[in-house]
Amino acid sequence: MCGIVGYIGYEQAGPFLLEGLQTLEYRGYDSAGVCLNDGSELIVKKAKGKLKVLRELTNEGNDLKGTVGIGHTRWATHGEPSDVNAHPHLSESGRFAVVHNGIIENYQQLKDSLTAKGIEFRSKTDTEVIAQLIEYYYKGDLVDTIIKVLGRLDGSYALGVISQENPDEIIAVRKESPLIIGLGENENYLASDVTAILARTRTIYRLENDEIAILSRDGVKIINTDKDPVEKQTETVDWDVNAAKKGGYEHFMFKEIMEQPKAISDTIAPRIRDGRVVLDEIGLSAEELKKFNKINILACGSAYHVGVVAKYIFEKMLRIPVEADLASEFRYRDPIINDKTLTIVISQSGETADTKEAMKEAQRRGSHVISVVNVVGSAIAAESDDVIYTWAGPEIAVATTKAYSTQLAVIYLMALYFGDMLGTIVPDEYKALVNELEQLPEKIEAVLENKERIQYLASKFFNSRDVFFIGRNIDYALSLEGSLKLKEISYIHSEAYAAGELKHGTISLIEEGTPVIALATHEELIGKIVSNIEEVKTRGANVMCIACDTHKELEGIGETVFIPKVCDMLLPSLAVIPLQLFAYYVASLKGCDIDQPRNLAKSVTVE
Helix, strand or coil, X not given: CCEEEEEECCCCHHHHHHHHHHHCHHHCCCEEEEEEECCCCEEEEEXXXXXXXXXXXXXXXXCCCCCEEEEEEECCCCCCCCCCCCCCEECCCCCEEEEEEEEECCHHHHHHHHHHCCCCCCCCCCCHHHHHHHHHHCCCXXXXXXXXXXXXXXXXXXXXXXXXXXXXXXXXXXXXXXXXXXXXXCCEEEEXXXXXXXXXXXXXXXXXXXXXXXXXXXXXXXXXXXXXXCCCCCEECCCCXXXXXXXXXXXXXXXXXXXXXXXXXXXXXXXXXXXXXXXXXXXXXXXXXXXXXXXXEEECHHHHHHHHHHXXXXXXXXXXXXXXXXXXXXXXXXXXXXXXXXXXXXXXXXXXXXXXXXXXXXXXXXXXXXXXXCCCCCHHHHHCCEEEECCCCCCCCCCCCHHHHHHHHHHHHHHHHHHHHHCCCCHHHHHHHHHHHHHHHHHXXXXXXXXXXXXXXXXXXXXXXXXXXXECCHHHHHHHHHXXXXXXXXXXXXXXXXXXXXXXXXXHHCCCCCEEEEEECCHHHHHHHHHHHHHHHHCCCEEEEEEECCCHHHHHCCEEEEECCCCHHHHHHHHHHHHHHHHHHHHHHHCCCCCCCCCXXXXXXXX
């Protein structure tokens, strides 16, 4: 959520700042702004709404003079979306400007204290407190001042600061919220995400907690809060710059749906050698693995839905009890977890605040942590005992598709790898599963070729007020993700239910014309899900059914979409494709903002 970009060099900063903010739109925002030092004062332009408003206000940034500047896209937490509450925020005199990602938890106490001293606040944000504190404490050394201010802040933050007093510097600080420094020639960059600077440089530093970067035109100096120099290793970003562009597709979400065969292949192929799954990233021996008597999976949102799928797969294949926990709830239930619990943490960004804090709780209780993330060098990856990267490449649409699918692929790899180590998978079954896993990208391509069928069905359902998803076993786990996809980008109310629970209350909501999407892919439970479908049809439901092509008898049970038959473990990777496409086409027909749905953010870095 929120996005930061900064530039210091010899070019006019305005156009670059707006270009950088445009690449950060996918993170979710409700207002945007920039601040430039024009040589005599700090000039701020900001506006509620989409970035195009700010573009028009500033003539694409060309009306803004200055070669040093910071910009921000805001997702409101404290204070409603408005021009005034948008970042950057100035101190009372206008000498200091701040952009901020995160939350200052004690801002009200700080604000009350400053107000009592006669300082007037313009906004309702927590961020303005930082700018006002900098001015209040400033005695001639900006870095010393910022260090003093940091000592008063509770919460999470990534900060970019410019000032009239130091016109040739940008100060950047990070605590619990991602921030990177881009290195150029006679110019340097600040950003919350590499996509903002990818067109200019691929050489970056990733700031760690309590590190302070001082950016000038000639270089970058990094220190800690004791002002000791910090030696940093540069990182080269190898993403294709075109991966962060639409490439001719109308929306990033559709592009990323279509990229899933390649993304899954990139995740799987390097980790299968001579017919065996090899996870060099995991340092556990077979003896160490055997000591675990429970697996705990921690995640939020779609990543949590991957965890629910993983529960079914791991328990069946490894014969170890598995709990899939919402990370946002995990810390608050005094969990029973210790050094005999293996914790698997799943996060696309590797910066999800709830997940990161849940992971720390598990580690405090002695659990070994393996993380599954996409972003190399992210906080969760850095703090895990082991990390498996999904290698999905940049995912720009807020609603995840290929990140979800590559996380599933890692779960399959882990199930096979651990099953082999524990001896819970017989050799013939292991060989067959590895073979099917290698063929998975090709079968996903076959499902994608049927997208016109999904588009047609979306045209029949897009005016719905409520939609219900039902399934059993692994189909239920998948229905959770299908329901989330629909509601988050089309704004249609949808719910997912274990099909066997219909008769325990939910069926009272089914009436004439109610859309029900039924997943009927799990071989052992076809008869039971068919009975559930008949239950809702009897009460007037319009049914869309997703089934394997080996069950053609389901063709007349509703509007049926068939997927190729694979082993039960891999079914979610095929069945999720129609669900993603259905949500996409429904949202498109409704005219929704598909890539940037309202109120949502790509990376949730606050609790």
